[in-house]
Amino acid sequence: SAVISQKPSRDICQRGTSLTIQCQVDSQVTMMFWYRQQPGQSLTLIATANQGSEATYESGFVIDKFPISRPNLTFSTLTVSNMSPEDSSIYLCSVFQGVGYTFGSGTRLTVV
Amino acid sequence: TQLLEQSPQFLSIQEGENLTVYCNSSSVFSSLQWYRQEPGEGPVLLVTVVTGGEVKKLKRLTFQFGDARKDSSLHITAAQPGDTGLYLCAGSVQRNTPLVFGKGTRLSVIA
Numbered sequence: 646s647a648v649i650s651q652k653p654s655r656d657i658c659q660r661g662t663s664l665t666i667q668c669q670v671d672s673q674v675t676m677m678f679w680y681r682q683q684p685g686q687s688l689t690l691i692a693t694a695n696q697g698s699e700a701t702y703e704s705g706f707v708i709d710k711f712p713i714s715r716p717n718l719t720f721s722t723l724t725v726s727n728m729s730p731e732d733s734s735i736y737l738c739s740v741f742q743g744v745g746y747t748f749g750s751g752t753r754l755t756v757v
Numbered sequence: 758t759q760l761l762e763q764s765p766q767f768l769s770i771q772e773g774e775n776l777t778v779y780c781n782s783s784s785v786f787s788s789l790q791w792y793r794q795e796p797g798e799g800p801v802l803l804v805t806v807v808t809g810g811e812v813k814k815l816k817r818l819t820f821q822f823g824d825a826r827k828d829s830s831l832h833i834t835a836a837q838p839g840d841t842g843l844y845l846c847a848g849s850v851q852r853n854t855p856l857v858f859g860k861g862t863r864l865s866v867i868a
Contacts, residue, residue, distance in 0.1 A: 676854075678855050688800070688861045737799050746790060749799055753796065753797060
């Protein structure tokens with residue numbers, strides 16, 4: 646199965662600033678998925694990123710707040726823009742390969 | 758919208774006890790995954806079930822996929838403190854589509 650390197654693993658950010666999270670996959674994958682996990686909660690899909698086209702966002706998530714780049718088949722970034730304390734969460738990327746889904750180790754974001 | 762209802766949300770048991778976690782949906786899934794997540798880390802895949810009625814065992818963990826592929830269960834025999842963590846079920850309606858997650862079961866096994 647694919648191996649995903651996700652950075653940063655954690656960050657503490659000031660409100661109003663932006664943070665870009667990177668995911669590098671060790672093989673080419675068609676789709677990459679970005680999730681948010683709020684404290685004590687399960688995972689919620691933010692968007693699906695397909696190389697060469699704009700990401701598809703789920704209800705409640707918008708491109709201006711969570712812009713995504715997918716420049717090639719092994720890399721994607723998610724930016725959390727104009728952050729507020731409500732954005733404090735774990736952000737995870739995921740890919741499907743073979744028979745299953747693999748997740749990055751997550752980015753734990755705290756907004757102060 | 759596909760939904761996965763996972764229960765119970767919280768479970769605190771003594772070492773040596775057995776437990777079962779359930780995931781139910783009105784939707785049919787092509788596959789269902791169970792994950793375990795430790796604090797500060799991403800979910801780690803435990804098992805994928807794809808065939809209705811399928812049963813898979815992983816040491817003391819037994820996973821079952823319902824005949825109609827709408828529900829699944831995770832049974833842990835003789836729970837140990839090392840089993841403590843967040844267990845998540847997640848389903849996909851097709852390969853390479855986003856996973857839909859249940860709310861998770863936070864298990865605490867007390868020695």
